[in-house]
Amino acid sequence: MTKLIFMGTPDFSATVLEGLLDSRVYDIIAVVTQPDRAVGRKKEIKMTPVKEVALAHNLPVYQPEKLSGSSEMAELMTLGADGIITAAFGQFLPTRLLDSVDFAINVHASLLPKYRGGAPIHYALMNGDSETGVTIMEMVKEMDAGDMIAKASLPILDEDNVGTLFEKLAVLGRDLLLESLPAYIAGSLIAQPQDHSQATFSPNIQPEEEKLNWDRSSRALFNQVRGMCPWPVAHTFLDGKRFKIYEAQAVSGQGKPGEIIEKSKKNLVVATGGGALSLRVVQPAGKPKMPIVDFLNGFGRSLEVGDSFGD
Structure with missing residues (x-):
């Protein structure tokens, strides 16, 4: 043996x-x-x-x-x-x-x-x-x-x-x-x-790579989000606080990169440098991970179309 x-x-x-x-x-x-x-x-x-x-x-x-x-x-x-x-x-x-x-x-x-x-x-x-x-x-x-x-x-x-x-x-x-x-x-x-x-290389992910740049296309941001889920998790900022995004979907839409262009009881859509990103599973600072529906029914109630994510 x-x-x-x-x-x-x-x-x-x-x-x-x-x-x-x-x-x-x-x-x-x-x-x-x-x-x-x-x-x-x-x-x-x-x-x-x-x-x-x-x-x-x-x-x-x-x-x-x-x-x-x-x-x-x-x-x-x-x-x-x-x-x-x-x-x-x-x-x-x-x-x-x-x-x-x-x-x-x-x-x-x-x-x-x-x-x-x-x-x-x-x-x-x-x-x-x-x-x-x-x-x-x-x-x-x-x-x-x-x-x-x-x-x-x-x-x-x-x-x-x-x-x-x-x-x-x-x-x-x-x-x-x-x-x-x-x-x-x-x-x-x-x-x-x-x-x-x-040969190409894939070094360990660095903290700066986790941050979303809303000037990028919706497809590139979608790939970044899923390429960091469930770890180390992509993030942006909301009201100056880190906001993690676990799941999202590339969708059509137009607006200033990082700007909320659609909000309903079930959807939160953010404009990118090309297209838009529909957020699906998120984690606000100091809160647990949650589906976007729960976020919109609670911590996200005050958000409005025209508000922005980012620095």
Whole structure:
């Protein structure tokens, strides 16, 4: 039985780990994930989804703040693993660790060489791509630059956002890994090099990218909103206070960018640099996330056509 070390952190990774465990073909001898973090307003310490799966299966868990040079890495190198599987782990793997096993492969949520980096799903949505996918690749020192073992794609629908695509791509990545891994280990599936000249990058989202610029087109703003839902969430300002927008829809309309051009009991439509945006799910400052109907029946009653969002 092939001995594996699995490394990952979010739900995407947990889905891949569960697939390996359910297959009963591989011996997961250790799981490495990010340290527990304080989350939410109450700053409650929360385990990663991968840690939850690992503990449910009585697997040893390692959580180094930084893998390179850590005592955890030194111990991992003594376990006798045949290979390492990573999926959205969140740290670079040192060359010493990669060289200590027969193979190390990663499940990456893009069609490489497009969108190397930590936020490929966000960028695929924000850029309005019509498809995305998963690549199984060999790990090398350079970020997401290894030879490709397998690829699979799926269409991006208008109703998709980061959350829905994470779920779809996690299943796609799990199945593609389980399909391709046996042949790769046996040596009958040879990895193919990427065309590095075609590489594009998707670095982690920066706070300034979350802010909506109403001068942009309605379609571009629609893509930005869904490309940040459910995290980190796009925002604008209303009366000088941050106003988050979780869901919106590009519609026809004309007016000054950021100006409310339609208000009813069920609709709030804001003009953009081209077209308009109908807000669907929002979160005013200091309030919970809510459907636009609830906002209009409560906190948004005082808004009028002609009022504006923005700085």
